[in-house]
Amino acid sequence: MGKEKGKEILQSVPVDALLLTGSSNMRFVSGFTGEGYVYISDTAAMVVTDSRYVIAAKSECPQFSVVEWDKIGYYAPLLEILRSDSVKTLGIEDQEMTVSEYEGLLKKLGGGGLSGITLKGLGDGVTERRAQKTPEEIEAIRQAEKIGDTAFLRLLPQLKTGMTEKQVAALIEFFMKEEGAEGLSFDTIAASGIHSAMPHAVPTGKVLEKGDFLTMDFGCRYRGYCSDMTRTVVMGSASDRQREIYETVQKAQETALSGIRPGMTGREVDALARDVIEKAGYGENFGHSLGHSLGLDIHEKPGFSTKERSRIKPGMVISVEPGIYIEGFGGVRIEDVVVITKEGCENITHSPRRLIEIDR
Numbered sequence: 001m002g003k004e005k006g007k008e009i010l011q012s013v014p015v016d017a018l019l020l021t022g023s024s025n026m027r028f029v030s031g032f033t034g035e036g037y038v039y040i041s042d043t044a045a046m047v048v049t050d051s052r053y054v055i056a057a058k059s060e061c062p063q064f065s066v067v068e069w070d071k072i073g074y075y076a077p078l079l080e081i082l083r084s085d086s087v088k089t090l091g092i093e094d095q096e097m098t099v100s101e102y103e104g105l106l107k108k109l110g111g112g113g114l115s116g117i118t119l120k121g122l123g124d125g126v127t128e129r130r131a132q133k134t135p136e137e138i139e140a141i142r143q144a145e146k147i148g149d150t151a152f153l154r155l156l157p158q159l160k161t162g163m164t165e166k167q168v169a170a171l172i173e174f175f176m177k178e179e180g181a182e183g184l185s186f187d188t189i190a191a192s193g194i195h196s197a198m199p200h201a202v203p204t205g206k207v208l209e210k211g212d213f214l215t216m217d218f219g220c221r222y223r224g225y226c227s228d229m230t231r232t233v234v235m236g237s238a239s240d241r242q243r244e245i246y247e248t249v250q251k252a253q254e255t256a257l258s259g260i261r262p263g264m265t266g267r268e269v270d271a272l273a274r275d276v277i278e279k280a281g282y283g284e285n286f287g288h289s290l291g292h293s294l295g296l297d298i299h300e301k302p303g304f305s306t307k308e309r310s311r312i313k314p315g316m317v318i319s320v321e322p323g324i325y326i327e328g329f330g331g332v333r334i335e336d337v338v339v340i341t342k343e344g345c346e347n348i349t350h351s352p353r354r355l356i357e358i359d360r
Helices: 003-012 023-030 054-060 076-085 099-111 135-158 165-178 193-197 240-259 266-279
Strands: 017-020 036-041 045-049 065-068 089-092 118-121 189-192 213-218 220-222 229-235 291-293 300-304 317-320 323-326 330-333 336-340 345-347
Touching (some): 003 017, 003 023, 003 036, 017 023, 017 076, 036 076, 045 054, 054 065, 099 118, 135 165, 135 213, 193 323, 213 330, 229 240, 240 266, 266 300, 300 317
Parallel strands (some): 017 089, 045 065
Antiparallel strands (some): 189 213, 213 229, 291 300
16 A cells, blocks of 8 residues: 555546545555545645554554644644645545535635635545455455355354354354454344345344255455355255255356456346346346445445446456345345456355255
């Protein structure tokens, strides 16, 4: 991380300076992991934070000046540097900044005699730079995904009827942290029986019973980067209907994985899997998109969806997660994460994708 990355972004957007307030973009540009804001212009690169993060910021951001705002006021360093830089247009993260934060900034600018400065939303001007990952970023995601794989393999011998969904989720999270996770990418999903028909079900006290689908969606962070994976198992022996649904989802995912090529649109990749599910008669039971990019955030752009017209490029890291969900019966989702390569994609999720039956 270094100020050069910020300068590159600055040159690509029509503003005089950047004010970054979102945690992921601050980290991407400067390496800063605390709270505060990052300012970049042609002549300055500054991290503004409070006493809790000053020491860490100096270590994380050696190419940035670090200013402590506690005693002088949150926006005081910003107003000072805006004056000295003679900024006319300040780029802000309009997708991150709340209305109250925006109005507060306008008020401070006005009170500081800088009401003539125009605030311009950056839109995707910063986040789109994060779409194609560096080798170092890909390695961090690969390690996070490896932690998830290991946690899942450790979980399988522990699964048994009589456990609750909450217990399953807690075990997954414990195993990931014991394997080196810094934290979670998102709240762990463990949904059994009819609950598995809800793609984003919240774990409950429901007990796992024979005949249940059990869908587990989980991820962790490693060096700030997210992993994501989903596996569905059957408690007991799978019925013919369960096996048919599972094999349809598995075939849909395998078709997408083998068909992904750089230059395809997200819409075209989504169709690879969706067509399989529709031909099997379950089109109405696959409501979400096929996948999303991930990195410093668990959901990034671009994705694989029916509306995504942008083209995928080497270095992008995207999930492939088809599913079938039937209300009152249950659902199946299988999710892997792939790195787009020059020839196709590399699957960096290695947990078994075959139908697993837990006979305990």
